[in-house]
Amino acid sequence: MRFFRRHVGVAVLIAVGAVSGVTASTGSSDLQQRLDGLLADSRYQGSQAALVVRDATTGEVLYDRNGINRLMPASNAKLFTSAAALETLGPDYRFHTDVLTTGKTYGGTLAGPLYLKGYGDPTSLEADYRALARQVAATGIRQVVGDLVADDTFFDNRRLGNGWSWDNESYYYSAQTSALTVAPDTDYDSGTVIVESLPGATVGAPAQLKVVPQTSAVQLVNTSTTGAAGSPYTLSIERDHGTNVVRITGSIPADDTGGQDWVTVWEPANYAADVFRRALAAEGVKVLGKLRTGTTPAVTRRLARDESMTVAELMTPFMKLSNNMHAEALVKTMGNGSWDDGLAVVLDYAKTAGVDVPAMRFADGSGLSRMTNVTADGISDLLVAAGREPWFATWYASMPIAGNPDRMVGGTLRNRMRGTAAANNVHAKTGTLTGVTALSGYVTNADGRKLVFAFVSNNFIASPRPIEDAVAVTLASWSEGTDVPTITPNHQRVGTVEPELECSWQKAC
Template sequence: MRPLPRRRAALPVAVALTAALLAGFAPGADAPARASTASASTLTDDLDLLLADPRLAGATAAVKVVDTETGEVLYAHDAQRLVLPASTMKLVTSAAALDALGTGHRFATDVLATGRSDAGVLRGDLVLRGGGDPSLLAADLDALAQQVADSGVRLVTGAVAYDASRYDDVPLGSGWAWDDEPYYYSPQISALTLASDTDYDMGTLQVTLTPGEPGTPAAVRITPADTGVTVSGSVTTGQSDSPFTVDVTRRHGTGEIVLSGSLPAGSGPDDEWVTVEDPAEVTAHVFAAALARHGVRVLGRDPRAVTAPAGARQVAHHESAPLGDLLVPFLKLSNNGIAEHLVKEMGRTGAGDGSWRAGLARISDFLHRNGLDVTPARQADGSGLSRYDLVTADRYTALLSYARKQPWFATWYEALPIAGNPDRMVGGTLANRMQGTAAAGNVHAKTGSMSGVTTLAGYVTSPEGRKLAFAVLLNDFAGSSPRPVADRIAVRLASGPAPAAQLRSRVAPGTEGQVDEPVPSKGVRGRTWD
C-alpha cells in the first residue's frame, strides 16, 4: 500500500497571496527575477511528493524553506514540531560561540613553576594548566617541553602536575549513551585534553594494527605514545581472504584498551580510535615524556591533579589557532568534542563557570536577545549527541536567516560542509553527497545522523538567484535511512522543477547509501553518527 501524501502546514489563501504579491515578484540585488506563484506551487507539490517516500512511512518529517532576503516562507511542513536534531545542533552552538567569543578567540595552555629555581633546579612542581584547547597535539606538548628546557630548568624536585580546573569535572554530556563512551565521537570533556590527529578528536588515542604472518598477533602502535594507558587482548592475523573482525574498545570506567578479533594478512595497517579515561592525566603523561626527551629530569613519579597556586610563574605558553580557523574541522568533520568545549568556554568567559549549565544558559540568552527562540526547544549539549535535545525547523531557518546579516557570517558559511566537494576539508560530511547535481558546490549545510535520525540544514541558491535557508529534520524511522530524501529536497531547491520521475532520481547514482562522514570510520563500523 502506498503511503498517503505527507500533510503540509497550511497557510490561509489570503496570506499566501499577500506574501506572493509583496515578496514573490520583487527582484533583489543578486536575484534576476523572483519565482512566480506558479513556481511556488510547483515547489510545494514537489516537496510533498518527496516527503511521500516509502522510507518515511510512520516517520516524522519537519521541513521549512525560506527566502533569507525577504523572509518569505516558500515551504513548511510540521515546521513547529519538536524533533531530535543530531549534529545540526552545532549550528546553534557555533553561532552562539561566534557571538560570545568572536572569530579571534584562542585557547591557551601554560606550564607553571610552583617553586623557586636556582642553577637549573626547580624546587617545586611543574604544572601543566589546561585552558580548554580542543586542538592540543603531542607536538604542542613537545614544544612546551622545549620552552621549559630553554628556560634553563634541568631538574624538577617535585612532580609534573596538571590543572584542568578551568572547566568543571563533569566529563560526559547529559543524555549521552553509555555504550558510546569508547568511541571517538563521545570523548570525555576536560579543560586539559589531547588530540591524536589534526581532525582534533580530543580525548582519543589512535590504535594502529599491522598484520603479520597468518596465525601471528598483529603489531600494535598507540599514538600518541607514553600515555600511561594499558592494553589487553590481541588482534590475530588471519589468512589473506579471511574476514575483518577487529574490535578496539575501552573497558568501562577504566583506561584499559581491549583488543580482539582478526584482520587479513597483507591488508595493510588498520587505524582505530578509542577514547581515554581522564584526558587530563593522559595529557600530563605525554608531557612528562616530552620533558624527559628534552633533558628535563623530574624526581616526582606519576603526574597528579592540582589547582595551580596563585603565585606560580609561567615558564612556557602555547596558544591554539583562532576560533575562526577551528570552525573548519568543527563543522566540516562534525567534531563533537569541539562543540562541548565551546559550550564550557562560553560558560567560563561569561559567568566564570566552565560548565554545561552556564554555557547553555549563555546560548539561550543569545537566542532570546536576537529573537531566535521563535518556538519552544531544548538544548542539553553543544554537539547534538544528547537524546534530550529537541528543535524545530522554524528555529533553524530563523537562525540561518539571522546569521546572514552578522559580521562573522562569511567565516561560518565557508566552514559548513559543501555538497559534492571531495576535498574532506571543504566537502566535509557532504563530500560524497549530491555529487553531479545542481546542489554540488552550491549547498552549504550541516548534516546530522544518529539511530533513527537524519537531518540537514543550511543554505542553497535557487536557479533564480534566491538565497534560501532550509531545514530538513527526519526522525523516528526504523528501516532504511531516508537520507536520500533530504538530499533530493536540497537538489530540488538548487535545480528547480522537474517531472516526478526525474525529481526522485536527482541524487547521483551510487551515493544514496553512503554515510555522512567521508573519512575512515574511526572504530564505529556499523554505527551511524555525525
C-alpha cells in the first residue's frame, strides 16, 4: 500500500443508512437475525469474516460467527500490544534519551567523545534534541574535541518487522524501528522526514522542496517540473531502497497550494545524531569530530537527559492515529530491546486475560505483517478482560470514537457513523491492509448495556467496511424486548478517498 497525505483536508465519509424498517421478532434472536443478514452481503462471497458480540461485564456470548477462525487482524493487533504495554510497562512509564561522555572538561572544551544514547522513545522531536543541546551548553561546554556517537543498541538491530513488504519501506507507516530516532511533527511518526512541496516560480521550473526537520541525513534528487495551472498533479516522492536518496519526480501544477509527504529514513540513529549536532551548533557547542554510530561504554557521566510523555499519554496518538512505530517501540521496550522477547510479553499478557494464545500467531506489534493471525474470540476475550484492569479508563479513552470530528478523539473513526446511534458511543480500534478490514471495541446499546464486539474480514475484493459500520450501529440501536431496527449499509462513496482505505494510510485523519 502506498498512501500518504498531500493535503490536510482529505477525508472519507462512510455513512450508514437510516433506520428503514423493523421486524416482528424481539430480543437476542432478532439481533442474531439482523447480524446474520448483514453478513450475508454479497461482498463476502469468496472471503472470510468473523464476528463475535459479548456482554462486556459478564462475557456472555450474544453472537458468534466464525469466532475461532484465524484471520489477519491488521491494526487490531494494536489492541494486544497497547494492553500489554499498559500492564507491563505501566501507565507512568517514560522513555528517555541521554547525552553522555567519557571525556573531561577543560574550561569550555570537552576532551573526548559525546554519546547520544536512545532508549526507544518514538516521540522524540527536533525540539527535544534542542532541549538536550541546551542542557549540554548549560554545563559550560562550547567545544567537543571528539566524535558524536549515535547509540541505538538498546534495541536489537532488526529494523523492519517479519513479513513487512519491501515496497512499503519508503512510506511512513513502515518506518524503521530504532532506539534512537526522530519524529518530524506531533503525530510522532518516528523515523521519517516530511518533504514539503510547492510549485516552482515559473512553468517548467523544478518544484520547490523543503525537508522538515532540516537534516543532511537525506539527499533530495529533484527532477520534477512545474506544470501549467490546472494540469495533473503527478509528483512522486520516494526513497531508494537501502539508501537515504529521496527522488522527486513528476509534475506539480503552478496553481497547487502545496503539500506534504512523509518519507522514511534509512538508519534513523544517524538522522537523530545529525539533528542533535545541528541543535548543539545552534546553542554554541561545536563538535570537531565526526558523526558515527557506536556503543556507549559502561562507565560514563551524564550531561543531559530528555524524557518522553508517559505511556498513558502516548496511548492517544498511538491508538487514535494507529501509529505502527509506536507499537513496535513498545514491543521492543517490553522485551528489553528484543522484538521476539517483546512479542512473548504481549502473548503472556493475552494468556493472563484468558485468550487462547496457542490459537494465534504474532509476528509484530502493529499488525502490518500478514504473518500475524488472531481470532475474533481472542479479541473479544481481551476486550472483556481489559474492562477489569486498573488502567482500563485510559485504554478505553484512547480508542477512536465513532463520528467525533475532533482528530484526537475520533481518530480513524472520526468520519464514520456520524449522525447514528453509534456516534460518540462506539470506542473501537480499526484495522486495514489490502484485503483486510477490522473493527473491534465497545458499544453501549439502547438499554445502556455495555457490549464488546470483534469483527475481522479477510480476502475480499470489494471492501465490506460499510457492513462494519452497520453492525456497530445495529448494536448501538438494539434494545432488548423490542424490535431491532434494520440498519442498511450505505455503499455511496463520498469525497476523494476510496472508503476501503483507512484514513491513517493516507494521513487523512
